[in-house]
Amino acid sequence: MNLNRKGRGALVLALVVVVGMAFRVSWNALRDIANAVGADETAARLYPFVVDGLMALALVATLVLAGRDRTFALRVLGTYTAASLVLNYVHGLVPELHGRSVDWARLADWDPANWALVLLATSLPVGSIYFGSDLVAKVLHQRVTSIDRPNANAEESTETAINRSTVDLAESTPAPVAANPRELPRPVTVGFLKSALPLKPAPAIEPGPGDSIAPVAVAAESTRPRRATGRVPDAARSPRPKRSREQLLAEARSVTAEWPVEKLTAEGIRLAVHTSPKNARMLRETLRAERAAGDGAAA
Structure with a gap:
């Protein structure tokens, strides 16, 4: 466990060193870009913190937020990463930007490209104010929500497990029907009764002069086999001799x-x-x- 902690600490320290050196390289290019678009010396020195600093803030926010808020933080991180890459690339293509502290310079020879680059460089600070404030608000709101409801996640997981287990439960086996201790008559089907017992036709009754015959409803004989509706009692089963x-x-x-x-x-x-x-x-x-x-x- 101690070796694991030391390894993690060394990894984090190495990451901080690499990020610090990368920020120093990017800081030089972004400072010259800020000078080229009209920023003074102090603003030009703070400009890299506005762009690359928001990238670091968005990265931390992606580790804290979840759901749509995390997606928003990833979009901010990607947007500012792409903007910093474009400005560093322009700084490498335009030698006139190197070493300038006050004088203005064009970022591109083609006017539409120059206007787009100037718009990008000048809009990043405003975007940092908006997106940075939104990210901080989302992180603080989520922290307050988790403090107010410390057992919210546990309750939701418990409810989900209960609902899932209720749905996944197999159908319970019905309890066996207790046999009636009284002796029951042996059940026979209509077809068996018809074939086993010879039925004599009933004598025809002729109605009298004042009698009227009312129609009688007779159930139709079903040819389908009857389905068992339960356990047949032992008394109703046919005895089978033991050989x-x-x-x-x-x-x-x-x-x-x-x-x-x-x-x-x-x-x-x-x-x-x-x-x-x-x-x-x-x-x-x-x-x-x-x-x-x-x-x-x-x-």
């Missing part, structure tokens, strides 16, 4: 008599005999052993 091992083995021998050995699998036997996987594995081993013993006797 012994010998009965299962005899039924499996009958069903698989003509099966090849490769087809004697637990899944195939389970589906053919309608038994449990455990019994199916037992039947498979028994049948294969019998087949192997029969083949050995035949040989």
Whole structure:
């Protein structure tokens, strides 16, 4: 941890040294540009702080602000960086600017370019006042907001986590329906009842002379299978006799008599005999052993 802190301190110190030397190089060019556009000696010395100083302020603001304010600080940083680069480039192209302290000079031979450069050089101080004040106000406003609401970010993150967990929760499994202890009649479907029980046609009743037959609504027979709406009680289930091992083995021998050995699998036997996987594995081993013993006797 100590080495890490020392490394960070050395890195920050080296960065400060490099930025200071770069500012000194840029300060010479910006001072001569300020002299060329009519600034006095004191204003020309302070002019580099106006341009490059706002760049440093915007850089610090990008580390503090967030969202749209951070985007605004990045735009200010980019704009003033480009302006300082243009002015340094012009200073290198025009030798007459070097060493001048009071005399005015043209920044370009072409009049429209000279007017644009003069406008750029003279507008940077005004822009520094406006953009610098706006950046400082944004930083102070965000600091005051964070002080007034110290737990705002924690509350927002907690609320987001709660909302997200609520949405992502899987549907809860409904509780099993308790079976009714009373014996219930065995449920049958309409189709099964129609096919299993022979229905006798009801005798026709002829209306009397004074009687009137009212129309009776009859429900249409549905051909679609009914969907299970819940757990069927144990009392309503059809009892299935439990077969012994010998009965299962005899039924499996009958069903698989003509099966090849490769087809004697637990899944195939389970589906053919309608038994449990455990019994199916037992039947498979028994049948294969019998087949192997029969083949050995035949040989």
